[in-house]
Amino acid sequence: MLALDLTPMIDVVFQLIIFFMFTSHFGQMMRTEINLPREKGDEREVQQQPAMIIDIQTDGRYFVESREASLNEIERLARSGIAESKGGGPKFDVLIRPDQTAPASDLDRVLTRLSAIGVIDWKIGTIVPDGSGS
Amino acid sequence: MSIVWGKQKKRSARARATRIGALPLTSMIDVVFLLLIFFLVTSNFAQQERELPSALQTEGGGVRASDLQPQVVEIRMLDGSPVFVIGERAVRTRVDLQALLSQLPKEPGVAVKSDPEVPISAVAAALQAARDAGFTKRSYVPQNAP
Numbered sequence: 001m002l003a004l005d006l007t008p009m010i011d012v013v014f015q016l017i018i019f020f021m022f023t024s025h026f027g028q029m030m031r032t033e034i035n036l037p038r039e040k041g042d043e044r045e046v047q048q049q050p051a052m053i054i055d056i057q058t059d060g061r062y063f064v065e066s067r068e069a070s071l072n073e074i075e076r077l078a079r080s081g082i083a084e085s086k087g088g089g090p091k092f093d094v095l096i097r098p099d100q101t102a103p104a105s106d107l108d109r110v111l112t113r114l115s116a117i118g119v120i121d122w123k124i125g126t127i128v129p130d131g132s133g134s
Numbered sequence: 135m136s137i138v139w140g141k142q143k144k145r146s147a148r149a150r151a152t153r154i155g156a157l158p159l160t161s162m163i164d165v166v167f168l169l170l171i172f173f174l175v176t177s178n179f180a181q182q183e184r185e186l187p188s189a190l191q192t193e194g195g196g197v198r199a200s201d202l203q204p205q206v207v208e209i210r211m212l213d214g215s216p217v218f219v220i221g222e223r224a225v226r227t228r229v230d231l232q233a234l235l236s237q238l239p240k241e242p243g244v245a246v247k248s249d250p251e252v253p254i255s256a257v258a259a260a261l262q263a264a265r266d267a268g269f270t271k272r273s274y275v276p277q278n279a280p
Contacts, residue, residue: 007161014168021175037258040266041184056254095185098254104209104277105250107257111276115190122274123185124258 032066037100038129050095050123051081058099060106075113082118097125186261189273191245204273205238207231207264209248209256216248216256218263228259235267243271250277 034055054074055063062069064077078094085092094114098107111122208219217224218231220238225231235244244264248257257274264272 007158007165010165011161011168014165014172018168018172018175036183037255039184039186039258039262041186041262042265044183044185097183098258100253100255100258102254103250104248104252104254104257107254108248108250108276108278111190111274112278115192115276120190121187122190123187124254124261126184126186126258126262128182128184 032063034097034125035099035101036097036125036127039126040128041124041126051085051090051092052078052094054094054096054110056096056098056102056106056110058102060102062110071110071113074110075117078114078119079117091121092119094119094122095125096122186258186265187272188246188261189271191273191275204243204245204271205235206275207235207244207246207260209246209252209260211249211251216252216259218256218260228263231260232263232267235264235269238267240268240270243273244269245273245275247275247277 032055034057053065054069055066057063062071062074064074069077078092081092096107096110114122205220210217210219215226217226220231220234223234225234238244246257246260246264248260261272261274
């Protein structure tokens, strides 16, 4: 008798759906929780991840890929990123995820370094404010 | 006597259940848990992050696409709250800044700079206001921190 058992079938299908959801959003899952500025901004293109993500905490510490980094380390990473993009890679852009209460001097300090080595495009990470749809 | 009786009763109940075709409980719980995890994960993704793109510009010249001087929005601190200054005019709220910016010509673009103690939320607000006012050329001028 060829009776297809439905329960394990649904089980497997759900496993697959969850697996693909997790892997496609993995870049965002890796990001640390941060109190981002509440602005509408632009929608992020899922396919196009920024080349470098810098977090700025309230106490002025910088984090790259969830690891604490000094300004010199950030500069070194950005330099190698730029060299990579000059060698035919995708355009080098920086996403900065600041704590909204952090002072602008923390932002200026890192952006001054980045602009000095030729970074032109950057983005500020935001989160949709509560109460405003989409 | 009573134990034997109970055993017999249990066995017969199980036999009846399989005859009817009872739902397999283990796999059912499995699926229910999967559903639970699925909805937990998707509700977390509902709060997606957005981004505000902007260009970088250095103080005093730097790379400039056109000869037109961009309008400068300066953010200063006054009595503990940020104030947006464009030329002679100063506004306190994002809505007022957006109204002011929408009257200005869009071609030269807009440059944002801020005092060191201004919270980054005000910087983001200024960039958002410029975007909403219709400026496509937006740049940020980082100040040399001491």
